[in-house]
Amino acid sequence: MKISIVTDGSYGERAHATIKEEFNCDYIMMDAPTSTFMDEIDLPSETLAQLENADIIITYTLHPDLTLDLVDALHDKVEWIIVGAWRGDGFKNQLEKYGNVTCPENMCDLSENGNPIFDEFVSKFGQPIVRVNCQGDKVVDVKVLRCSPCGSTRFVAEEMVGEPTETLPVRAGLRIQHYPCRAPKMRLFADDECKKELAANFHKKAFENALKKDNNAD
Structure with a gap:
């Protein structure tokens, strides 16, 4: 199984170090948008192509528009997306409406949901x-x-x-x-x-x- 962690800052490196001991895991850095709100964000095609090869994507992107654009572009290309960084219940609800996206309160709050790929990951990482x-x-x-x-x-x-x-x-x-x-x-x-x-x-x-x-x- 392939896991891809994507970040626009300093978060996610410890998760990568831990997860790669059990699964094939990439750590992908993206440039954070310079403004707080942007109508359109340019997602590099090479980054999207790399992320599309994953079974599960874990996002640690702090910019909400970047997170939303990534989820919108990739939710139908991968099995599951775990949003490790999100802001506000309204944003959480918006993301989880995609169906195969989860926004846990804490990353140590993950538990099985019936999806075989997601459950394979959670058999190793989640609620201790x-x-x-x-x-x-x-x-x-x-x-x-x-x-x-x-x-x-x-x-x-x-x-x-x-x-x-x-x-x-x-x-x-x-x-x-x-x-x-x-x-x-x-x-x-x-x-x-x-x-x-x-x-x-x-x-x-x-x-x-x-x-x-x-x-x-x-």
């Missing part, structure tokens, strides 16, 4: 899933089964080795906040703490579920 190996009341190993695209789940997993199981989910949720989440910066008027809390809750829940499975296995 971990497996915890314990000896007594201590964590001796954490395996990441599904990672957030930015790699934060792996960061937390490494930090949780040696931690007591009693407080593990809470500590995992707290630890994720030490990983510099960029989601709030990609939302206009976004609440930084709200976005961080979403990521923390996803990881807290992942470790809660992992401990339940570990206890059931015993």
